[in-house]
Amino acid sequence: MTPRERYYWDLTGHLVLRGVLTPDEVDAGNAALDHAAERIENGTDAYSESLRKDSNPKWLNGTWVRTRPDTPFLLMLKSPHCDLWRRLLAHPEIVPRMNAMCGPGFRLDSGPVYIGGVVGTHIHKLHGAGEPHKPYVGYHATSGAGFAGAVTVAYLLTDAGPDDGGFACAPGSHKARYPIPPGVRTTEEDLGCVEKPSLKAGDALFFMDGALTHGARPWLAAHPRRTVLYKYACRTAARRGTALTNLEPRMQWDDDVIQGMPAEQRAVMYGPSSSPQTDSPYLQVSDEGVVSVDHAYLPSLKTHSDTFVAG
Numbered sequence: 001m002t003p004r005e006r007y008y009w010d011l012t013g014h015l016v017l018r019g020v021l022t023p024d025e026v027d028a029g030n031a032a033l034d035h036a037a038e039r040i041e042n043g044t045d046a047y048s049e050s051l052r053k054d055s056n057p058k059w060l061n062g063t064w065v066r067t068r069p070d071t072p073f074l075l076m077l078k079s080p081h082c083d084l085w086r087r088l089l090a091h092p093e094i095v096p097r098m099n100a101m102c103g104p105g106f107r108l109d110s111g112p113v114y115i116g117g118v119v120g121t122h123i124h125k126l127h128g129a130g131e132p133h134k135p136y137v138g139y140h141a142t143s144g145a146g147f148a149g150a151v152t153v154a155y156l157l158t159d160a161g162p163d164d165g166g167f168a169c170a171p172g173s174h175k176a177r178y179p180i181p182p183g184v185r186t187t188e189e190d191l192g193c194v195e196k197p198s199l200k201a202g203d204a205l206f207f208m209d210g211a212l213t214h215g216a217r218p219w220l221a222a223h224p225r226r227t228v229l230y231k232y233a234c235r236t237a238a239r240r241g242t243a244l245t246n247l248e249p250r251m252q253w254d255d256d257v258i259q260g261m262p263a264e265q266r267a268v269m270y271g272p273s274s275s276p277q278t279d280s281p282y283l284q285v286s287d288e289g290v291v292s293v294d295h296a297y298l299p300s301l302k303t304h305s306d307t308f309v310a311g
């Protein structure tokens with residue numbers, strides 16, 4: 001990461017790297033997405049069935065526009081269609097920057113997620129910047145080094161010009177101290193603080209996923225939107241992805257350790273995860289000093305509502 005990139009990243013919370021993918025790689029990525037879309041839509045064999053199940057695809061106006069982030073279905077495509085997505089996990093242009101942004105030992109938390117768009121794909125409301133406060137995806141800089149708990153790298157497979165729509169953010173909002181005003185969330189009255197970076201097929205966009213206020217503008221271009229997001233976390237952060245399936249106490253401890261534990265003790269034996277969702281292991285203490293599990297506790301920790309709206 002050059003000092004200029006580091007300055008820009010620390011200042012704004014995002015960074016664009018031009019032309020990371022070669023034209024051949026852009027073609028290969030698009031071919032893989034076509035292959036997956038075809039199989040998901042029409043395939044009747046077990047392979048197509050598993051892609052359909054794992055990607056949980058959303059369609060709009062006959063076009064595939066989104067997949068579930070938890071399952072890395074693009075890595076499960078048959079070769080050669082998985083080759084590019086696997087190579088991008090540890091791309092030589094990405095690794096040194098991720099080491100600087102997230103710290104050595106960064107890990108893929110979830111994805112790669114596919115986000116498409118056609119005319120009619122509505123806004124993905126802006127979110128992030130500590131609302132609600134999530135220390136594991138926060139950003140701080142100390143002793144001359146910056147540290148983001150979560151960094152997403154988005155690869156562009158089609159152009160996304162300034163008026164096309166797609167990814168938008170409030171640069172600098174990873175250091176914001178006040179709540180996001182409603183007009184900024186929807187970008188309808190954005191105070192001039194929401195920016196839509198101009199991106200070309202082959203570019204890679206890094207953003208502080210969680211720390212930075214970000215989302216997407218409606219897609220307006222005649223050509224489809226196509227972007228693939230790798231959701232990385234620092235070594236010690238757990239956002240979602242496999243963390244959710246490895247959460248249970250039985251995945252963390254031997255049977256004889258947890259056997260017979262009451263719910264309050266089990267509650268502290270869960271693994272790390274940002275949004276446990278099931279059997280929420282949150283503790284409370286009553287005025288009488290009784291510790292109990294409160295499933296409704298810390299509702300603010302629930303992930304932001306799925307603000308993606310398909311028209």
Ligand SMILES: O=C(O)CCC(=O)C(=O)O
Nearest residue numbers: 115124166167214215216
């Ligand atoms: O590029 C986009 O559509 C925004 C993605 C986003 O908001 C997210 O991944 O949290």
